[in-house]
Amino acid sequence: MVKEIERAGLPVVHICTVVPISLTVGANRIVPAVAIPHPLGNPSLTPAEEKEIRSKLVDKALIALSTEVTDQTVFEMS
Amino acid sequence: MKLEIGQIFIRDIQFDAVSRIENNILYVNTQELKALLLEDEHLASVDFEIAKPGEKTRIIPVKDVIEPRVKVEGGGGIFPGVLAKVEAVGSGRTNVLKGAAVVTTGRIVGFQEGIIDMSGPGADYTPFSKLNNLVLICETVDGLKQHAHEKVVRFAGLKTAAYLGRLAKELVADEVKTYETPSVKEGMLKYPDLPRVAYVLMLQSQGLLHDTYVYGVDMKQSLTTMLYPTELMDGAIISGNCVSACDKNTTYHHLNNPVVEDLFAKHGTELNFVGVIITNENVYLADKERSSDWTAKLVELLGVDGVVISQEGFGNPDTDLIMNCKKIEAKGVKTVIITDEYAGRDGASQSLADADASADAVVTGGNANMVIELPPMERIIGHKEAADVIAGGFDGSLKEDGSIVAELQVITGATNELGFNKLSAR
Numbered sequence: 001m002v003k004e005i006e007r008a009g010l011p012v013v014h015i016c017t018v019v020p021i022s023l024t025v026g027a028n029r030i031v032p033a034v035a036i037p038h039p040l041g042n043p044s045l046t047p048a049e050e051k052e053i054r055s056k057l058v059d060k061a062l063i064a065l066s067t068e069v070t071d072q073t074v075f076e077m078s
Numbered sequence: 079m080k081l082e083i084g085q086i087f088i089r090d091i092q093f094d095a096v097s098r099i100e101n102n103i104l105y106v107n108t109q110e111l112k113a114l115l116l117e118d119e120h121l122a123s124v125d126f127e128i129a130k131p132g133e134k135t136r137i138i139p140v141k142d143v144i145e146p147r148v149k150v151e152g153g154g155g156i157f158p159g160v161l162a163k164v165e166a167v168g169s170g171r172t173n174v175l176k177g178a179a180v181v182t183t184g185r186i187v188g189f190q191e192g193i194i195d196m197s198g199p200g201a202d203y204t205p206f207s208k209l210n211n212l213v214l215i216c217e218t219v220d221g222l223k224q225h226a227h228e229k230v231v232r233f234a235g236l237k238t239a240a241y242l243g244r245l246a247k248e249l250v251a252d253e254v255k256t257y258e259t260p261s262v263k264e265g266m267l268k269y270p271d272l273p274r275v276a277y278v279l280m281l282q283s284q285g286l287l288h289d290t291y292v293y294g295v296d297m298k299q300s301l302t303t304m305l306y307p308t309e310l311m312d313g314a315i316i317s318g319n320c321v322s323a324c325d326k327n328t329t330y331h332h333l334n335n336p337v338v339e340d341l342f343a344k345h346g347t348e349l350n351f352v353g354v355i356i357t358n359e360n361v362y363l364a365d366k367e368r369s370s371d372w373t374a375k376l377v378e379l380l381g382v383d384g385v386v387i388s389q390e391g392f393g394n395p396d397t398d399l400i401m402n403c404k405k406i407e408a409k410g411v412k413t414v415i416i417t418d419e420y421a422g423r424d425g426a427s428q429s430l431a432d433a434d435a436s437a438d439a440v441v442t443g444g445n446a447n448m449v450i451e452l453p454p455m456e457r458i459i460g461h462k463e464a465a466d467v468i469a470g471g472f473d474g475s476l477k478e479d480g481s482i483v484a485e486l487q488v489i490t491g492a493t494n495e496l497g498f499n500k501l502s503a504r
Contacts, residue, residue: 017363018397021432036361036394037286 002027013064013075015039015057023072029064030074031057080258081308082171084150084251088178091128091210099245102252104178106212111241115214120230122219127459129181129196129211134456136200137213139191139464140490141182141228142235142317143206143330146175148243149312156243157236157313159294167312168305173246179209179330180242182235183460184216187228188287190469192323192490193452193482200452203492205499206330213459214238228287232318236329257342259306259353262380269350273383276352277307277337278373278402282327282390283358287320290327290390292356298365302357302372307338310354321391322469324446324492325418331491336498337386337416352382357402359395370401378409388416389495392446396431407436418443418493423485443494444501446470446487454480 002012003026014027017036033039040057041050056077064075087102094105108126115124129135147156152170155162181194194206201207216231260268281290283298290297292305292315305314315332341351357373360366377385385406389399396417403413415437419429425445458480465476470487477483486492491499 017361018366018394018432019363020397020400021394024432032363034362036284 011065013061015061019074026072028069028072029067030072031061031064032074032076033057079169079306079308080256081152081168081311083255083257083311084171084173085176085253085255086173086246086249087252088175088210090130091178091212093126093128097241097245099175099249104175104210104242104245106242111238114241115234115237118230118233120219120222120226121216121234123217124234125215127213127215129194129213129459131196131208131210133196134198135196136452136455136458136462137181137183137194137211138458138460138462139183139186139468140194140323141184141187141191141231141320143328143490144180144235144239145330145333146178146180146239146242146246147313147333148173148240148247150247154312156240157316160291160316161236161240164293166309167314168309172312173243173249173251175242175246177210178242179206179211180235180239181206181211181213182216182231183213184231185218185461186464186467187224187231188320189467190320190322190326191464192468193465193488194490195452195455198453198455199450200489203450203486203489203499203501205491212238212242215460224287228318228320232316236316257308257311259308259351262352265350265352269346272346272348272350274350274352274381275341275384275386276355276377276380276382277341278355278357278377278385278387278406279335279337280357280359280387280389280395280398280402281315282319282321282395284321284361288391289318291316291318297356297358298360300358302355302369302376304376305354305356307342307351307354310335310338315356322446322487323490324470324487325391325443325495327390327494327496328491331494331496331498334498336496337388341386352380357398359391359398361394366398366401370398370405373402374405374409377406377411382411384412384414386414386416392418392420393431400430400432400434400437403437404434412439414439414441416441416443416495416497418495419445420447421445423447423449441497442503443497443499444486444492444503446485446493448486449483450486450489452482452484
């Protein structure tokens with residue numbers, strides 16, 4: 001899906017847990033997520049803490065989306 | 079460490095007033111067994127059926143398959159840390175009811191349970207159609223959460239296997255096989271010219287009903303570690319796993335791991351089988367990196383020449399597999415990986431979710447997406463409507479006449495990644 005949307009001319013950021021698979025399939029902008037069963041959350045945290053994680057991941061994704069890249073790039077969370 | 083496996087060949091199972099083994103026939107007193115199992119207050123009912131090879135019988139949905147065994151000599155008991163007390167197993171003598179198995183079924187727990195057909199085309203795809211199976215239909219009390227449900231059924235299966243195993247404690251075995259693993263130092267002195275080989279056994283540990291237990295330890299909470307191969311034969315590893323039926327390792331598979339069997343067969347003549355490294359398949363990327371780093375470190379520390387790696391399940395564990403392969407190869411050690419494929423119904427898609435150039439020696443257990451048709455059966459043990467919801471099935475898989483059209487992944491053990499079946503490719 002990432003590749004097909006990019007082929008149509010839109011930049012894509014792939015938020016995913018298993019970064020090596022994303023690199024193998026050819027995503028250009030990758031933001032590492034939390035875990036496979038809960039990429040944008042963490043059931044061991046409170047809902048407020050989860051929202052903060054989610055918000056940070058989406059912010060990071062938006063930064064990635066608006067960043068020029070020349071090669072496959074992983075945008076690590078700071 | 080040395081273990082003798084005494085095989086008692088079971089050619090039939092029958093219900094009877096007294097549980098015993100006589101003339102290679104296993105007799106089961108179901109009332110006694112039922113009373114034992116219903117000691118678990120979470121189990122509402124348990125019923126028993128016998129499924130024999132060649133019968134027009136379908137078992138669905140299958141949770142686990144277990145071979146009855148008993149310790150005759152040596153430390154510990156079967157399923158240590160789970161049923162028996164925690165004590166190292168793998169030495170002395172163990173008796174096995176060869177040709178018999180316990181199969182657990184009952185209302186579906188997770189969507190990744192399977193089918194065993196005892197005859198017809200489906201039977202060719204599962205090794206368990208060739209066994210005399212005592213099938214447990216386990217129904218739990220209402221209101222039990224999925225994980226608790228899975229645990230209740232898991233323990234019912236293990237307890238039954240141990241109960242049947244105990245019947246063979248005093249018996250004289252029909253055939254005895256001996257397996258011995260020397261210490262690293264002894265092995266090197268004894269076989270100075272043979273290539274030294276280790277086995278990396280990857281265990282499903284994703285949680286969400288995808289779990290494996292080692293001496294009772296939930297493998298997702300463990301770091302990569304080592305076992306003597308004979309510990310597997312005494313039930314050190316058990317399945318608590320509802321991952322795809324075709325490529326999960328049932329407890330039966332762990333007890334009869336064919337990679338271990340084959341490496342032992344060549345041990346001392348073609349190679350020196352050093353031991354088993356067990357590692358997990360977790361859902362956090364950091365865990366995947368840490369565990370595969372650890373696998374490569376242990377391989378390096380052992381100083382082996384080659385490694386066989388087997389995977390369990392599919393999808394993101396493909397990354398664990400490739401990480402293990404890549405990191406071990408980077409240490410200058412040759413690897414062979416055993417996996418299966420999800421290459422689409424036509425077999426034309428990419429087989430694994432991850433890949434690397436160092437994975438240049440691959441054995442496949444077959445394409446799990448292949449569509450198969452299973453004819454109706456005269457007897458259904460369990461719940462046939464599960465066919466529409468188990469992985470590989472779809473809405474409409476179960477036809478009105480009782481036949482099933484689904485992907486091969488519905489069949490228990492069909493594309494097993496230990497090579498415990500017949501499908502492969504050249």
